[in-house]
Amino acid sequence: MAHFTKATSVKDWLNQRLAVEKVEKVMASEYWIPKNINFLWAMGMVLAITFALLLVSGIFLLMYYQPHVDLAFDSVNYTIMREVDFGWLWRNIHGVAASVVFLVIYIHMFTGIYYGSYKKGREMIWISGMLLFVTFSAEAFSGYMLPWGQMSYWAGMVITNIFSLGGLHMDGLVEWIRGDYVPAQAFLSRFFMLHVLLLPLAIMGLIGLHFAALRIPHVNNQDGEEIDFDAESKKYLAGDKAGSKVMRFANDFMSKDMMVVGIFLIFFFYLVFYNYSFALDPVNFDPADMLKTPAHIYPEWYFLWSYEILRPFSVNIGLIAFGFAQVIFVLLPWLDRSPNAVPASRRGAFSVWFWLLLIDMIVLTAMGKLPPEGIFSTIGLVAALAFIVLWIALPFITMNEKKV
Amino acid sequence: MKNKEPLILVVVVAFTLLTYWLVEPYAHSVMHKHVESENFAYADLAPISKTGNVANGKELTMGAGGCTGCHSITKEGVPAGMDPVTAAGAYGVNPPDLSEAGVVYDAKFLADLIKNPAHALKVEHKFDAAKGQMHPMVAFYGAGGDIDQEVADMVAYLQSIAVTKEQLTPKMAYENACGRCHEMRYENWTQIGEKPSFKFEKDSLAFDIQVLEYQESLTKYMGKLPPDLSMYIRSRNEHFLSTFIENPQAHLEGTAMPRVGVTADTAHKVIEHMADSGDTKRDERASVGMNVMWYILIFAIFAFLWKRSVWKELH
Numbered sequence: 001m002a003h004f005t006k007a008t009s010v011k012d013w014l015n016q017r018l019a020v021e022k023v024e025k026v027m028a029s030e031y032w033i034p035k036n037i038n039f040l041w042a043m044g045m046v047l048a049i050t051f052a053l054l055l056v057s058g059i060f061l062l063m064y065y066q067p068h069v070d071l072a073f074d075s076v077n078y079t080i081m082r083e084v085d086f087g088w089l090w091r092n093i094h095g096v097a098a099s100v101v102f103l104v105i106y107i108h109m110f111t112g113i114y115y116g117s118y119k120k121g122r123e124m125i126w127i128s129g130m131l132l133f134v135t136f137s138a139e140a141f142s143g144y145m146l147p148w149g150q151m152s153y154w155a156g157m158v159i160t161n162i163f164s165l166g167g168l169h170m171d172g173l174v175e176w177i178r179g180d181y182v183p184a185q186a187f188l189s190r191f192f193m194l195h196v197l198l199l200p201l202a203i204m205g206l207i208g209l210h211f212a213a214l215r216i217p218h219v220n221n222q223d224g225e226e227i228d229f230d231a232e233s234k235k236y237l238a239g240d241k242a243g244s245k246v247m248r249f250a251n252d253f254m255s256k257d258m259m260v261v262g263i264f265l266i267f268f269f270y271l272v273f274y275n276y277s278f279a280l281d282p283v284n285f286d287p288a289d290m291l292k293t294p295a296h297i298y299p300e301w302y303f304l305w306s307y308e309i310l311r312p313f314s315v316n317i318g319l320i321a322f323g324f325a326q327v328i329f330v331l332l333p334w335l336d337r338s339p340n341a342v343p344a345s346r347r348g349a350f351s352v353w354f355w356l357l358l359i360d361m362i363v364l365t366a367m368g369k370l371p372p373e374g375i376f377s378t379i380g381l382v383a384a385l386a387f388i389v390l391w392i393a394l395p396f397i398t399m400n401e402k403k404v
Numbered sequence: 405m406k407n408k409e410p411l412i413l414v415v416v417v418a419f420t421l422l423t424y425w426l427v428e429p430y431a432h433s434v435m436h437k438h439v440e441s442e443n444f445a446y447a448d449l450a451p452i453s454k455t456g457n458v459a460n461g462k463e464l465t466m467g468a469g470g471c472t473g474c475h476s477i478t479k480e481g482v483p484a485g486m487d488p489v490t491a492a493g494a495y496g497v498n499p500p501d502l503s504e505a506g507v508v509y510d511a512k513f514l515a516d517l518i519k520n521p522a523h524a525l526k527v528e529h530k531f532d533a534a535k536g537q538m539h540p541m542v543a544f545y546g547a548g549g550d551i552d553q554e555v556a557d558m559v560a561y562l563q564s565i566a567v568t569k570e571q572l573t574p575k576m577a578y579e580n581a582c583g584r585c586h587e588m589r590y591e592n593w594t595q596i597g598e599k600p601s602f603k604f605e606k607d608s609l610a611f612d613i614q615v616l617e618y619q620e621s622l623t624k625y626m627g628k629l630p631p632d633l634s635m636y637i638r639s640r641n642e643h644f645l646s647t648f649i650e651n652p653q654a655h656l657e658g659t660a661m662p663r664v665g666v667t668a669d670t671a672h673k674v675i676e677h678m679a680d681s682g683d684t685k686r687d688e689r690a691s692v693g694m695n696v697m698w699y700i701l702i703f704a705i706f707a708f709l710w711k712r713s714v715w716k717e718l719h
Contacts, residue, residue, distance in 0.1 A: 035718060038408060038409050038412055039409055039412070039413070040412060040416075077590075077634075077635055077638075077682075078590055078634075081684070081685070082590065082684050082685070086692075088685045088688075088689065089689075089692065092689075103420065107416060222408075241717050241718055242717065242718060242719055247718055251710075251714055252714055252715070252718060255707070255710045255711040255713075255714040255715065256711050256715070258707040258710065258711065259704070259707045259708050259710070259711040261707065262700070262703050262704030262705075262706075262707035262708065263704055265700045265703070265704070266697070266700050266701060266704055269693070269696050269697060269700050270697065272693075272696075273689055273690075273692070273693030273696065273697070274693060278424070278427075278428050280638075282638060282639050282640065282641070283639065284639075285635040285636075285638035285639035285682070286631075286635070286639045295435075296435050301423070301427045304427065358419070362419065362422065362423050362426070365423055365426065365427060366423070366426035366427060366430070366431065369426075369427045369431040370431050370434055370435070371434065371435060
């Protein structure tokens with residue numbers, strides 16, 4: 001057993017038992033961050049804050065929400081929106097944060113791709129990040145079922161249908177997932193459970209893994225520079241703060257994180273109060289009706305690009321393309337054959353690839369929402385093919401990249 | 405090293421706005437038919453050429469016009485011949501009380517309605533007299549004099565008994581113009597009126613059964629039960645609601661919903677009542693929003709100052 005002495009202060013008492021000083025150093029004051037980074041490196045903190053907003057608003061909504069097919073719609077639109085003090089505020093925060101969190105995830109993801117932050121020991125950061133993307137997607141989808149509006153019902157119908165896997169006709173699997181032939185009470189109950197328990201637990205675990213994965217390889221920087229963190233941190237601790245290439249996570253980088261968070265929150269709360277309908281789709285304010293299919297069924301904006309990879313093809317090919325799109329990002333560290341972990345701007349063909357991918361995904365996103373008619377179907381098909389071609393081409397264009 | 409942050413910010417914001425524009429304003433403009441408002445002018449209807457005589461109009465409405473055979477005018481002491489459920493059984497829908505018709509509906513519309521209901525209501529696709537499909541409201545063929553004068557008199561009479569435009573509340577507007585077909589559960593409104601609070605459950609259930617019976621007749625009459633409008637302010641936008649009320653056929657050709665012929669003022673009030681049901685916290689949202697924005701702005705300024713003081717030593 002460890003030797004304990006009479007504590008001289010509360011801090012000392014805690015130190016003997018929890019090593020709080022050591023923990024503080026490891027987590028904050030001696031967690032070294034390169035100085036040559038820009039505001040895109042604050043997206044992690046922005047995501048943490050947004051997740052906290054989702055969690056807190058979700059807890060408040062959970063106190064009044066009723067996961068029953070006859071009560072769900074009214075518990076949201078009557079009880080929470082009309083009766084409960086500030087219920088509307090929590091709902092708007094929850095809905096807008098659920099949408100905005102994906103915007104920040106995409107920015108975070110494309111930052112990683114641009115700066116090559118998935119290479120040279122940072123593979124686990126990328127993989128855990130992609131797992132977070134998948135669980136956040138499942139969390140968003142399951143949450144979207146809960147108000148039991150028209151879009152909840154029909155999106156639930158369409159997405160669970162995907163599991164019949166086209167030509168394989170695995171209707172039994174679809175029924176097993178739904179717990180019924182159509183989305184009904186069993187379906188709502190289990191998606192409620194997923195949304196408020198299992199998936200949030202998985203997300204919190206993965207956030208822990210994502211942070212831990214960052215610890216050993218350290219944060220990348222905007223110049224692709226290899227930094228000797230030991231030497232530079234010694235320099236900092238010796239007093240040469242200006243000369244060192246690194247800084248403390250807290251308060252040095254944290255102060256910048258908070259500045260970015262401040263600006264982000266201005267944007268966020270503007271959306272919450274003045275422009276929220278993009279996140280709370282009008283169609284979902286009609287109660288679920290299994291006899292009335294909406295004229296246009298579309299997912300939330302952040303799923304549109306992968307929806308559009310599914311849609312322009314025949315069922316089986318579409319499903320294969322869709323499956324490809326779901327897993328291909330995870331494989332990025334191995335599909336990129338170049339030894340360079342530097343910004344895309346210095347990587348020649350890869351830079352072209354990066355911007356083409358970004359633009360292609362925006363095109364897919366737009367076409368995923370537009371009705372699949374006339375020119376929109378053609379553009380959607382071309383963009384979906386371009387997406388697949390871009391990923392197949394990636395190993396070849398990076399293989400011959402010169403070392404910089 | 406040059407500071408690239410402004411450029412990065414421009415790139416991030418530009419791609420974000422482009423995506424937003426594509427999936428929101430642009431996609432919705434493609435998905436939804438745009439119907440221009442006609443400002444409730446009802447240009448297809450002939451204007452009233454005669455000056456109405458109120459006393460004469462009253463006589464016609466109560467007598468030769470035949471209105472009170474089906475319509476109550478409670479204000480003038482004319483009761484309904486049947487209760488709403490029986491009336492719906494007979495006509496498909498309970499004929500409206502005419503007490504406020506003069507202020508709720510457009511005068512030109514009323515005049516046309518009296519002479520040719522299916523035409524004014526734009527339901528001729530459903531009620532074609534040539535095929536023997538008669539509209540439940542019987543057209544007025546004249547009481548022996550100049551029919552246009554007689555119609556003008558009746559309209560003048562209805563206008564004379566109605567409250568003024570200013571006295572017409574959003575709730576009254578909704579109940580008169582929409583409430584006999586559309587429930588509004590969040591405002592406790594059923595097609596046969598506001599549901600009272602009952603002491604005994606059996607009385608409450610008896611009321612519900614009356615509503616169900618009414619709805620059964622209404623469903624037969626309309627083809628489907630008209631939707632509850634509690635959340636329509638959120639599921640449809642104001643422009644849609646306004647132009648739909650003005651002319652349902654323009655949005656949904658062949659729909660059984662009649663053109664109800666309300667004035668622009670009534671339509672505005674109906675929409676306000678929908679907001680009173682589906683968006684009750686709009687004023688609170690505006691005021692809380694302003695306070696939160698100020699708070700966050702001050703937070704951001706302090707965060708910026710903190711960053712500046714910390715980073716002074718880092719360069």
